[in-house]
Amino acid sequence: MGYRAPVDQIRFILDHVVDFRRVAGLKAFADATPDTVEAILTEAGRLTTEVMAPLNRASDLNPTRLENGVIRSTPGFAEAFRAIADGGWVGLAANPEYGGSGLPQTLNVAVGEMMSGACLSLQLNPLLTQGQIEALEHHASDEIRALYLPRLNSGEWSGTMNLTEPQAGSDVGALRTRAENAGDGSYRITGQKIFITWGDSDLSGNVCHLVLARLPDAPQGTRGISLFIVPKLLPDDQGNPGVANSLKVVSIEHKLGIHGSPTCVMSFDGATGWLVGQENKGMAAMFTMMNNARLGVGMQGVGVAEAALQQAVDYAVDRVQTGPIIDHADVRRMLAEARAEIFAARAIGLACAVAIDLARGGDDPEAAARAAFLTPIAKAYGTDVGSRVADIGIQVQGGMGYVEETGAAQFLRDVRITRIYEGTNGIQAMDLIGRKLSDDGEAALRLLDEIGEGAKAAQSDLPELANTVWDAAESMREAVQAMLADDAADRAAGGTPFLNAFAGVLGAHYHLRAAMHGGAAEKALARVFAARILPLHSAYLGAARAGAADLFALDAAALRG
Amino acid sequence: MGYRAPVDQIRFILDHVVDFRRVAGLKAFADATPDTVEAILTEAGRLTTEVMAPLNRASDLNPTRLENGVIRSTPGFAEAFRAIADGGWVGLAANPEYGGSGLPQTLNVAVGEMMSGACLSLQLNPLLTQGQIEALEHHASDEIRALYLPRLNSGEWSGTMNLTEPQAGSDVGALRTRAENAGDGSYRITGQKIFITWGDSDLSGNVCHLVLARLPDAPQGTRGISLFIVPKLLPDDQGNPGVANSLKVVSIEHKLGIHGSPTCVMSFDGATGWLVGQENKGMAAMFTMMNNARLGVGMQGVGVAEAALQQAVDYAVDRVQTGPIIDHADVRRMLAEARAEIFAARAIGLACAVAIDLARGGDDPEAAARAAFLTPIAKAYGTDVGSRVADIGIQVQGGMGYVEETGAAQFLRDVRITRIYEGTNGIQAMDLIGRKLSDDGEAALRLLDEIGEGAKAAQSDLPELANTVWDAAESMREAVQAMLADDAADRAAGGTPFLNAFAGVLGAHYHLRAAMHGGAAEKALARVFAARILPLHSAYLGAARAGAADLFALDAAALRG
Known part of the structure; x- marks a missing residue:
């Protein structure tokens, strides 16, 4: 049947699970009437299902290429991008x-999410542009905003993020790209960047690079980094793309997946750029951009998972081996667990988005902290679910899943990057147990209070599920307290399982809400989550408390074997 | 550094963990003196490290191809295969x-295992030949044995397994390939087979196909299947390859991985074959072959995991991001968990092999049942660990893991098939909770007795670890009893988590033995397994008891969303 955007599922979560009505009720979002919301989701469903999804196999079979220094994107991308813009x-x-x-x-x-499920390689282009828009809105001068933002918003131009260098991946502070003040309000940028997604594009009339670079005599590390906007074509007096800037794509990577999205090595050779924000304050601006991009990446995981699961279900219905294989208990188990995890990851991501909106447009003082706390969970869990479900998609289809023609393998290959970029999932975990618990766990504990209240409210209708959620929230509360008491090394050694455990509690909480407001299917799905996914929770809590000593007792020789 | 065969680790397990001395002490294996064992492992280590491993990237970059109906294998494979033979x-x-x-x-x-870690695509060729040798040894006539076995053993000829047809994958009984008695002792085989690994080869002088087919008027299903040996080139009077048989490779698949191993669509058009075993008893012969191949596939998972982990450790030592990343707690955690799981999977596989040897060469009446019980666990857990560790290998290397040039992605792509072929891991779970518990759980419970005794013996030296293993074995015992009392649907719905739980108990048991006989590193590794992997055990037991009702309350529409 092909990908069908999960419009109804998203609407159910907005209506019944994550309190979207609080957002829609804000003055800042007065335009978001029920009719508008309905129209937007329906139209996005149509665009992604009918225009984008048919290009997904092509993005793999006819990758975007670099020809004589010029990017030639997958046939069909230009038209689809035009429709998006x-x-x-x-x-x-x-x-x-x-x-x-x-x-x-x-x-x-x-x-x-829907765009990612339809065609991840293409969706990356507008996603990065959105990140750039956000950074410019918050940090750029009026002139830069007036020049760039209308053209980025319209999709006339597109945007990239230039952080990584060969020696500076997760350690952004180690970057070496130089910027020199040209004295005319502009700067000259020189250096090499790697892993630049859509570092060039034939989809838009200009490509605008946000580049992290170091001014002369800047402090070492992250406190000496500045942010610049460096367009491929320098805007003329009317703001139209003019002469070419001194930058180029040197090469593109041969990757496991997302073959439709070119990953570029960029060379800046005295390229002209303009400062965004203040000198040496580039990291703050970059974090604005990355934080929301992290949520977007989490939803990429959810989107690909959705597409992979739909395909697997279709196969399991059609494939007969002593009856349709969907009636084999172990196949049904895989599909049901996948569906239960997708629901949980989607609800976590949308809850995070709701908190962002409440912080932006409302007067809820806790919303910003909640958004910040949920972001690393939404990113890591959403993308973990993306990989897990894509993997299930292959397994359900057996040998047919392993051959490339079905596209099941492509989902696995494509989604694998989402656990790495925008901060690896390990870095998300370190963010969660570091910065995001640095309020003495207040945001975490408040969230657990709310989960506890939800469980209490469900007690009479769904006692078993409610008790399970209550117990999980209580043990999570203890884990938060214990984590706060730990020394840094032990805490770091428990970061990933702590994040996984929190995601499990959140997932169970949202499932409980769905079960309260939904029908038999929502209740059954919630029980599947509670019985088959949530039990991992206590295993994770055990691992979160296991400490660092045994890990560091194993040196490189012992680990290599 | 590249792959280095884990000879020392294997020897440690043979010497201290799985009681290999009992095998070496049998009269049937009088040749397996300590010196011979040492020489064999060392020489295999050299062959795999020096001859096979350097070909692994080539197997991906220069796949084995089909040219005008003829297989052209990856450059270098012919020489390496000759060294193996x-x-x-x-x-x-x-x-x-x-x-x-x-x-x-x-x-x-x-x-x-070592060959798989070095080059999985190439190792598949001798692995399948070994399966054929085993089937012919047990089921073929003297004439067939005398003709084929010396040539297969020497590697002069190679062997394949032809089971799958488009409509008959896991449901072998649905196959349609026909066989007719030619009246001269031979049969004419007609039909199409798919997913035939190394269905043709330029590495050996002849390719011998074991083909499942149906005689006229054979009973339906698996009770009407016969096994035939069908050589590519018909042996002449001297047993030399003569005229071409009526069979051919129609096409090869474009797969996610193992690009060096051709996966063929085979067409048999009245090809000449000879019956192996009795008419309509082909499934029994096939199972002989598959059971041992399943263990071999489990060890493929272990082998690829070993190679992937070695590479990841090397990267983590060299890659500096605020210090070598191996010193980042979450990276160390990933590597340590991978090492702990590899040890567990290897020990389970070698314990299974020891049981096979004791059954073959000894007078231990329980050994055959133990081998049968451990086989699906060794297959499923070994290959699950293969995927998990290859995935960790990518994650540790971040963006460099996602680009193909490092080879990290290849490990993931290659090993993914091992969870599917020789019976998917779901089928292994169904085998475990079905046939392998059909002795009223005797083999399972005896194994748990032994684990309990091991824990008791370790009580004074390593009380914490010993208690953990004891508790896990006790809860596993309860799960076995509960599983036996369940109805078929609930049991099937719990099969995979039951298998995972049993693998965890076994892994912890072997880790405890290693900790008893090893040094500080073995003890630390055992604690990592106990604290970070084994806790999943109780989660799995919960899921194993969750029943089928909620799964089947979710129909295809609910699962597709």
Whole structure:
């Protein structure tokens, strides 16, 4: 049947699980009427199902290439990108002052999930542009905003993030790209960047690079990094793309997946750029951009998982081996666990988006902290689920899943990057147990309070499920306290299982809400999550408390064997 | 550094963990003196490290191709295969009466792991030949044995398994390939087979197909299947390859991985074959072959995991991001968990091999049941660990893991098939909770008794670890009893988590033995397993008891979303 955007499932979560009505009730989002929300989700469903999804196999079979220094994207991408741009999807949540639609981030995140499920390689292009828009809105001068934002919002131009260098991956502070003040308000940027997604594009009229670089005599490490906007074509007096800047794509990577999305080695050779924000304060601006991009990446995982599961279910219905294989208990188990995890990851991501909107447009003082706390969980769990479900998709299809023609393998290959970029999932875990618990666990504990209240409220209707959620929240509360008491090394050694455990509690909580408001299917799915996924929770809590000593008792020789 | 065969680790397990001395002490294996064992493992280590491993990237970059109906294997494969054949490795465990070396299967399994870690695509060729040798030894007539076995053992000829047809994958009974008695002692085979690994080869002088087919008026299903040996070139009076048989490779698959191993669509058009075993008893012969191949596939998972982990450790030592990343707690955690799981999977596989040898060469009446019980666990857990560790290998290397040039992605792509072929891991679970518990759980409970005794014996030296293992074995015992009391649907719905739980208990048991006999590193590794992997055990037991009702409350529409 092919990918069908999960519009109804998203709407159910918005309506019944993550309190989207609180967002829609804010003055800042007065435009987000029920009719508008309905129209946006329906239209995004149509665009992704009918226009983008048919290109997904092509993105793998006819990769975007570099020919004589020029990017030639997968046939069909140009038309589909035009449909995305002309539909106003790039600037959906952006500031209306500069051509955005000013709608809630929640809707944008939901649309991003659908686009990712339809065609991840293509979706990456607008996703990165959105990150750039956000960074410029918050940190750029009026002139830069007036020049760039309308063109980015309209999809006329696109945006990239240039962070990584060969010696500076997760350790951004180690970067060496130089910037020199040209004295005319501009800077000259020189250096090499790697792993630059859509570092060039034939989909838009210009490509704008946000580049992290170091000024002369800047402090070492992350406190000496500045952010610049460096367009491929220098805007002329009318703001139209003019002469070429001194930058180029040196090569593109041969990757496991997302073959439609070119991953570029970029060379800047005295390229002209303009400062965004203040000198040496580039990391703060970059983090604005990355934090929301992290949620977007989490939803990429959810989107690909959705597409992979739909395909697997279709196969399991059609494939007969002593009856349709969907009636084999172990196949049904795999599909049901996948569906239960997708629901959980989607709800976590949308709850995070709701918190972002409440922080942006409302007067809820706790919303920003909640958004910050949920972001690494949404990123890591969403992308973990992406890999797990894509893997299940292959397994359900057996030998047919292993041959490339079905596309099941492509889902696995494509989604694998989402656990790495925008901060590896390990870095998300370190963020969670470090910065995001640095409020003495207040945001975490408040969230657990709310989960406990939800469990209490469900007690009479769904006692078993409610008790399970209550117990999980209580043990999570103890784990938070214990984590806060730990020394840094032990805490770090428990970061990933701690994140996994928290995701499990959140997932169970949202499943319980769905079960309270839904029908028999939602209740059964919630029980599947509670009986088959949530039990991992206590295993994770055990691992979270296991400490660092035994890990560091194993040196490289012992680990290599 | 590249792959280095884990000879020392294997020897440690043979000496201290799985009681290989009992095998070496049997009269049937009198040749397996300590010096011989040492020489064999060392020489296999050299062959795999120096000859096979350097070909692994080539197997991906220069796949084996089909040119005008002829297979052209990856450059270098021919020479390496010759080294394997001339070294006597194909017939290592085969009957000396027909040119085999008659050594324990345990050694063969250990060598198979090393070969898989070095180059999985190439290792598949001798692995399948070994399966054919085993089937012919047990079921073929004297004439067939005399003709084929010496040539297969020497690697002069190679062997394949032809089971799958488009409509008959896991449901072998649905196959349609026909066989007709030609009246001269031979049969005419007609039909199409798919997913035939190394269905043709330019590495050996002849390719012998074991083909499942149906005689006229044969009973339906698996009770009407017969097994035939169908050589590519018909042997002449001297047993030399003569005229071409009526069979051919129609096409080869474009797969996610193992690009050096051609996966063929085979067409048999009245091809000449000879019956192996009795008419309509082909499934029994096939199971002989598959059971041992399943263990071999489990060890493929272990082998690839070993190679992937070695590479990841090397990267983590060299890669500096605020210090070598191996000193980052979450990286160390990933590597340590991978090492702990590899040890567990290897020990389970070698314990299974020891049981096979004790059954073959000894008078231990329980050994056959133990081997049968451990086989699906060794297959499923070994290959699960293969995928998990290859995935960790990518994650540790971040963006460099996602680009193909490092080879990390290849490990993931290659090993993914091992969870599917020779019976998917779901089918292994169904085998475990069905046939392998059909002795009222006797084999399972006896194994748990032994684990309990091991824990008791370790009580004074390593009380914490010993208690953990004891508790896990006790809860596993309860799960076995509960499983036996369940109805078929609930049991099936719990099969995979039951298998995972049993693997965890076994892994912890072998880790405890290693900790008792090893040094600080073995003790630390055992604690990592106990604290970070084994806790999943109780989660699995919960899932194993969750029943089928909720799964089947979710129909295809609910699962597709």
